[in-house]
Amino acid sequence: MAFEDASARRVTLTAEQAGGRLDKTLAEALPDLSRARIQALLAQGQVSRDGTTLSDASAKAQAGDYRLLIPPPLPADPQPEAIPLRVLYEDAYLIVVDKPAGMAAHPAPGNETGTLVNALLAHCGASLSGIGGVVRPGIVHRIDKETSGILVAAKTDAAHQGLSALFAAHDIDRAYVALVRGAPQPAKGTIVTRLGRSSSDRKKMAVLKTGGREAITHYVVERTFGPAEKPLAARVSCRLETGRTHQIRVHMASKGSPCLGDPTYGSGPPAAPVREAMAQAALTRQALHAAVLGFVHPVTGETLRFESPPPPDMATLEALLSAL
Structure with missing residues (x-):
């Protein structure tokens, strides 16, 4: 991610300065930038060394010429925009x-x-x-x-x-509809992992052995598409017990069934008939839709529950997949 109006800061680290954590070393070399600010710039892909983009704040600092792109500040207050809302x-x-x-x-x-x-x-x-x-x-x-x-x-x-x-308190009913590659096995289950930033790409989330935060997703394969013995795609209902960043996308990918169209966690193309259906449906994003939200009104105590059908791109894609 590059910011068109970003201003560049440059600093050269010597061999004597190298060896410590990258974020801490850069913060010491650039005292007007906080360590947290440098961590954010690394996560956004705005830091490079000798032309190579860096993202791991905990990596060891190496000697070289560093370039940090500082994006323009956000406006202090977001402005109202007359955008239609459903x-x-x-x-x-x-x-x-x-x-x-x-x-x-x-x-x-x-x-x-x-x-x-x-x-x-x-x-x-x-x-x-x-x-x-x-x-x-x-x-x-x-x-x-x-x-x-x-x-x-x-x-x-x-x-x-x-x-x-x-x-x-996880006292919210949240269900998502996902159209995924293949079909997760078993057809019904609960995924419990720890999720956190990927060590290789700070803009991505990953299943971690240690650290991160507990993430729990309950899923059910509602329908499969293509040969029953080896489905090409499936419709999966996912209910969140926790709500971590990219949780369903990472969990489905960890089962070998990433959301169709997911540019970050797709890990390989789907079968040709599925790709053709995606193109025909004009799907240009991950096939994931927050379909149900239910909760007790925090002020009135009323029980509220809302449902939303998948939008046209996902609905069309599911109809096309049904013909496989």
């Missing part, structure tokens, strides 16, 4: 929306505008909860930019605190 529910405390694929949840480098936060600011005005900070007002949880489906946002601080407590 609102499933709204009251004085919270709002539930069906987010389209391609919309980021909140502003971030490379996605400063056109986000759900920008749309909510226009729709809700100044009523969004401020607990998430100026960049993320009202945002209690996220789904990936290219994942479609249901999100809840808080309009008051009391709702924000209550919703955050529900998510922390």
